[in-house]
Amino acid sequence: MKKKFMWYDYLWILSALYLILGFFNILFAWLGLLCFFIPLIISIVRGNKSYCNKYCGRGQLFSLLGNKCKLSMNKPLPNFIKSKWFRYGFLAFFMIMFFIMIFNTYLVFSGASDLKEAVTLLWTFKVPWDFAYTAGTVTPWIAQFAFGFYSIMLTSTLLGIITMIFFKPRAWCVYCPMGTMTQLICKAKAGTSKE
């Protein structure tokens, strides 16, 4: 039975567009804050994961690539990735890296360091990204944040694509920090002691 397509089933287009725009003008990276705040606000205010369940374009993108484009091997994830300590550990690691990124932005803001026109992949590899930014367009820290935030978005997409290929299409959703965080918020909100 075919399911009815809703408007939000097309949000993957925005997710794809976001990644593409970063190659042309890094400042678009700021828009990514939306996929940071919207899920958090929904879970805090409504106490549900409708962001993951309905609106998340990234999840849809993985699903499309994996199912429609048949790029996924559809294998089960190794158990350790599904474990609580890995999911919570990855969330903690992600948050630490996020705050380091904020701190780097602060250093540029305060003048202690210069703007680095690079995108860091997998928290390690610095890729020159000066083609997507004309020096002096905006205050340096605004550009620094854009580079930093886009690094996070591209890195998580990369990880997601790798696990999409080797495991189930939306394997990323198992260890996605936003998904883990919103689930935790929902648990806290429901006041349940369920594991």
Add this chain to the structure above:
Amino acid sequence: MPKRKAFINKNICVACGCCLKVCPKNAIEIFKGIYAQTHDDKCVGCGLCAKSCPADAIELTKN
């Protein structure tokens, strides 16, 4: 005759909603954003949800 039904392990479920999207009978809902729940009366045991679940939290059981 025993019928197959989807059974969701709440402890593994990440509440992503993949199962929700594929269930042809709308037999699944996400309980308060914490885990997925099936409605046994609606579930026809097709197994689509289990196939889509990235956390492999769904099993089909006979009851």
